[in-house]
Amino acid sequence: MPPRLYASNQRQTATKRIVLRCVCVVLSFLAIVGFGLLQGVQAAQNILPGPQASPGLVTLRGNTRPEAVAQNDRGRVSDDLILNHMMLQLQRTPGQEQALQQFITDLHDPASPLFHQWITAEEFGQNYGVPPADVARVTDWLESQGFTVNLVYPNQMVIDFTGSAGQIRQAFRTEIHHLLVNGQAHIANMSDPQIPAALASTVAGVVSLNDFRPHSMFRPRADYTVGNGYFALVPGDLWTIYNLNSVFAANHSGQGQTIVIIQDSDLYSTADWSTFRTQFGLPSLYPAGSLTTVHPPSSATNNCTDPGVNAADVEAAVDVEWASAAAPSAAIELASCAGSTTSFGGFIALQNLLNASGTPPAIVSISFGETESGMGASYLAFVSSMYQQAVTEGVSIFASAGDSGADTTDDGAEYARSGITVSGFASTPYNVAVGGTDFADTYAKTNSTYWNSSNATYYSSASRMFRRFPGTPPAAVC
Numbered sequence: 001m002p003p004r005l006y007a008s009n010q011r012q013t014a015t016k017r018i019v020l021r022c023v024c025v026v027l028s029f030l031a032i033v034g035f036g037l038l039q040g041v042q043a044a045q046n047i048l049p050g051p052q053a054s055p056g057l058v059t060l061r062g063n064t065r066p067e068a069v070a071q072n073d074r075g076r077v078s079d080d081l082i083l084n085h086m087m088l089q090l091q092r093t094p095g096q097e098q099a100l101q102q103f104i105t106d107l108h109d110p111a112s113p114l115f116h117q118w119i120t121a122e123e124f125g126q127n128y129g130v131p132p133a134d135v136a137r138v139t140d141w142l143e144s145q146g147f148t149v150n151l152v153y154p155n156q157m158v159i160d161f162t163g164s165a166g167q168i169r170q171a172f173r174t175e176i177h178h179l180l181v182n183g184q185a186h187i188a189n190m191s192d193p194q195i196p197a198a199l200a201s202t203v204a205g206v207v208s209l210n211d212f213r214p215h216s217m218f219r220p221r222a223d224y225t226v227g228n229g230y231f232a233l234v235p236g237d238l239w240t241i242y243n244l245n246s247v248f249a250a251n252h253s254g255q256g257q258t259i260v261i262i263q264d265s266d267l268y269s270t271a272d273w274s275t276f277r278t279q280f281g282l283p284s285l286y287p288a289g290s291l292t293t294v295h296p297p298s299s300a301t302n303n304c305t306d307p308g309v310n311a312a313d314v315e316a317a318v319d320v321e322w323a324s325a326a327a328p329s330a331a332i333e334l335a336s337c338a339g340s341t342t343s344f345g346g347f348i349a350l351q352n353l354l355n356a357s358g359t360p361p362a363i364v365s366i367s368f369g370e371t372e373s374g375m376g377a378s379y380l381a382f383v384s385s386m387y388q389q390a391v392t393e394g395v396s397i398f399a400s401a402g403d404s405g406a407d408t409t410d411d412g413a414e415y416a417r418s419g420i421t422v423s424g425f426a427s428t429p430y431n432v433a434v435g436g437t438d439f440a441d442t443y444a445k446t447n448s449t450y451w452n453s454s455n456a457t458y459y460s461s462a463s464r465m466f467r468r469f470p471g472t473p474p475a476a477v478c
């Protein structure tokens with residue numbers, strides 16, 4: 001068991017907060033001070049239609065949840081059930097994809113004249129989105145099936161639309177059913193959707209036709225308390241372990257930078273963030289830090305509403321506090337939207353931020369996830385395409401791979417139910433994926449090597465950078 005954990009609840013006082021997972025925000029800060037954008041340059045996943053199920057139709061394979069089986073089926077939902085703000089993912093031509101990959105390569109090549117020449121969402125849509133005429137064919141078809149087209153994003157890759165379960169059955173040839181999965185009620189399509197063959201080269205698929213929502217990757221441990229070999233990890237320890245003190249001494253503590261935390265909940269209380277900073281001495285050392293909450297609107301019909309406070313507020317509290325600990329002079333911005341029946345509110349917020357006019361945020365942190373094997377091909381393509389756009393706009397996306405390891409991503413379960421898998425939110429070539437921190441110092445009998453026997457000012461006790469093996473970099477296990 002890891003010896004130093006910090007399980008946060010924003011309703012607790014800051015002195016009782018112990019956080020295991022702070023690597024994501026550490027890497028976010030390192031990006032601010034010049035360690036660069038760590039993005040792969042691989043092709044986004046294209047969804048190939050399967051064999052025709054009936055004349056003139058193609059099946060979009062791999063878009064049925066594994067839970068959508070007879071043993072969980074509780075019958076078809078009412079045709080009148082409205083699914084708001086569904087997302088239809090489009091796909092570009094192979095030639096466009098090749099050009100985009102070359103552009104991303106050039107953006108990160110110091111010898112290229114395009115090095116760091118970021119583009120806007122409109123430019124992305126013009127150069128690498130689906131041509132307007134093809135988008136119009138898709139929107140015309142959606143409207144002919146009775147759907148309401150809410151907006152086409154400027155990236156020319158995503159369409160936000162609304163419709164009923166009956167319209168979905170008629171248009172996509174799949175039924176939405178009630179499910180009972182591990183004692184929880186859900187809805188989901190029972191077969192892969194189908195679309196007209198004439199649209200197959202343009203449409204990747206419906207991002208989601210179910211209400212299985214991503215979960216917070218934070219894992220509080222109620223049985224871990226300070227004492228008996230467990231100790232509080234505080235911001236001062238973070239600075240020592242990751243050698244941030246030398247960076248701060250060079251006057252790089254996040255000044256003039258913004259870290260956006262993607263959420264689908266508001267904070268229970270912003271006073272908790274202030275208490276955290278005060279308790280650990282941040283205002284006196286780095287007074288410039290700030291916290292704001294925004295609900296980023298879309299460019300047309302607004303699909304972002306205030307989610308209020310829900311169970312995810314614990315994750316929100318952990319994220320804003322430790323982002324501020326890693327970059328104490330930065331502006332921390334919590335961007336949250338309410339989710340719809342089938343859409344994750346955090347991704348509505350991110351999609352709106354990336355497609356807004358003006359300069360997008362340089363640093364984005366996402367601490368939610370969903371098992372890659374359960375998301376479906378269209379959802380995975382949506383995430384990859386969204387992150388891909390972020391790269392071209394100069395946005396670094398840091399996604400949590402989870403506190404408890406890759407095998408705990410199934411629907412928030414403690415253990416994987418469908419085999420070892422990874423989070424599809426963190427597995428694209430266009431994001432930095434990081435996980436929880438396990439120093440294993442008690443196990444290795446090296447406590448005295450890395451920790452002082454007493455606390456310094458503001459409760460810190462780490463004495464040096466952690467190293468797993470001689471000569472290696474600081475060694476949190478990710």
